Amino acid sequence: MALFFRTIAGVMLMLAASLGMAPAHAEDGYELWLRYHPLAAQQAQYDRSRASQLVADAATPTRAAARAELLRGLRGLLGAAPPLSDTVTRSGAIIAGTTASSPLIAELHLDTSKLGKEGYVIRSVTLHGHAAIAIVGNDDIGVLYGSFHFLRLLQTGQPLDHLAITEVPRVKLRVLDHWDNLNGSVERGYAGTSIWDWWKLPDWVSPRYTDYARANASIGINGVVLNNVNADALILTPAYLQKAAALAAVFRPYGIHVYLSVRFSAPIEIGGLKTADPLDPEVQRWWRQKTDEIYKLMPDFGGFLVKANSEGQPGPQDYKRTHADGANLFADVLAPHGGVVMWRAFVYSQSSADDRAKQAYSEFKPLDGRFHANVLLQVKNGPIDFQPREPFSPLFGAMPKTPLMMEFQITKEYLGFATHLVYLGPLYEEVLSSDTMAQGKGSTVATVIDGSLDGHALSGMAGIANIGTDRDWCGSDFNQANWYVFGRLAWNPALSTRAIAEEWIRMTFSNDEAFVKPVVDMMMGSREAAVDYMTPLGLAHLMGPGHHYGPAPWDTSLPRADWRPPYYHRADHQGIGFDRTRTGSDAADQYAPPIAASFNDVKQTPETLLLWFHHVPWDYRMRSGHTLWYELVAHYTQGVTDVKRMRETWQHLDGYIDADRYRKTAAFLSIQEREAQWWRDACIAYFQQMSGLPLPPGFAPPQHPLSYYESLSFHNVPGQSSW
């Protein structure tokens, strides 16, 4: 079979050469999805006749960026850039601009009234008797977004006739959160060190920052938090603010606003004050002056992101004040400048004996309505911490008076670091499409975070970046898809992540159907495979202590109970799982009544979340008729089988893309298969010791005894936290 596929691939390469297509050549992933490599001859010919002239001015930095991108893209895709012109003289002109900037566009009388600042239309039109395509925004940034969309049509081989596209972002703030430290390390980063070269900034501004801005603008990301939420107060000193301002200057033409993570105790650490009490007038004055200083340097500064009273970070509770008091301190000093506060809801207390999954809700729900208008509460997708699968956070739908911002993790802290191929689209989609039932059926998480459910104009979605200094930006070519899908969903949370995967593959690798189809399937199945080989049936938090690498369901080395895997799985001789029903921690009742009713009932709880909500005996009968113990072993085994299949699928695709990216993915899939086997075997060995049951017939025993897995230790694991 493999030979058959290789032969076919070889024939296709020869065919490509005879059709004048560029042969696949070595690449390093730097170009991301903006590759603009020559299209197949027939498609290029079709596109050339519809992009024969470019009418676009460069009078502002943003329109200059749009024009440069169109020229760059068309040159790459079609072999030559179309000539620039001031007017339409032939069929096939591309006209890009705003009604105000272009008399030609004004002539079209397009209705742009509903586009807002960032929306755009791409329309097939007739101008001066010639067929043309107009890319029109109300504002320059819409023109840039529309230009990227137009290029995407070419990159993915779409027809260019009868275009009538209107796009308006559904979410206002679409933000990448970098967990980058000022010393160059990246917390939970697996793609090298920080791309911000703080030491050389602001004097040396790497051209890479422009490519970073291009990539973000191409998917509609309009904000970047430069530094880790475990923040260093130094970021607010004049020297660092100058550096941040240099980055803001690069990002400005691309519609990207800079935000900073701030440390609550900064007035003490760099301001010389004795307190950081949010109600202290001196503290308020300090923050006001600091904020004014920032806006002098960056007039379009976005605002602050704050992690407070969480995992050892300082916060308002140190002064017996509430999270609302803390957030409003920043809201008030940012408001005159139009800035926002993104206040994180990721809190759980060292001293609380309550279920960690309940604590964010318990803390924040009573504060609904107490935050000032420019505060967004940034909530992780699940109640614990970016596990391979969690139910949606019960805060979604529970705080109608507060804009809730989604926080997804793009970097794969709990999903195999850089090397495992796990496409996060299905995870994001599962969360966004979950129905909170807060206001009856259809109150999905997506409608909470886009502001439509509760009528909030302010809305946002944040993703923890997976970007570093690696040439491929993200530590692997397939990790780029997670950056991509995050941006596309932030623009429109209702998009299909299968469709997004397909467009990403076409732009990143190839339009060849024989390549696209199996790779889409592989990506779409990859998240469930990871759930199966790591934490099936609602298990969570089984990974190694601190570094989070590999399985360690037995580990009790860390000081806090809620940092130890046994806290989460609660396996013993009788059964396994965390009882979060009314007989247990009662976390289920934090959801709206119909959802709570199903999570409280073991028979109604989806089996994918069974052990999240219920402690059940090992011989519990699953819907399949098998026992829980059987299903657990079957899921772990399925995960490994799925990864093996992914590796084999990739093996059959040798020859469709350049050798370097092919080989790297092949090597990473081998690592993933080995580590999936390790996860399966270690977890089965451990849970078998708990259950005392024999392995169900037909399943291979773990390759090693439990003591072997328990003895493994790891040094210099990347991405370790800084606190």
Ligand code: GCV
């Ligand atoms: C930035 C988890 C991670 C930490 C991270 C924290 C957070 O605990 O392991 O590295 O810290 O989440 O989101 O604040």
